Amino acid sequence: MSQTITVEGMSCEHCEQTVEEALEDVEGVSEATADSDAETATVEGSADPDALVGAVEDAGYDASA
Numbered sequence: 330m331s332q333t334i335t336v337e338g339m340s341c342e343h344c345e346q347t348v349e350e351a352l353e354d355v356e357g358v359s360e361a362t363a364d365s366d367a368e369t370a371t372v373e374g375s376a377d378p379d380a381l382v383g384a385v386e387d388a389g390y391d392a393s394a
Contacts, residue, residue: 332372334381337391339365344390351388355380 352361
C-alpha cells in the first residue's frame with residue numbers, strides 16, 4: 330500500500346535523505362521516497378499515518394497526512 334504525506338521545510342537532497350531515513354524507521358514501512366520540490370514523501374507499506382507524521386516532525390520538518 331502506498332501513502333503520500335505532505336512535508337514542508339525540505340530544501341535539499343540531504344533533507345530528503347533525513348526524511349526518508351526517519352520514515353523507514355517507522356514500523357510497517359518497506360520503502361520511503363521524499364521529494365523536496367513537491368514537498369511530499371511517499372511511503373510503501375502499512376504504517377499508521379499518524380506515526381509517519383510524527384517521525385517526520387521528530388526529524389525537524391512539518392508534516393501532514
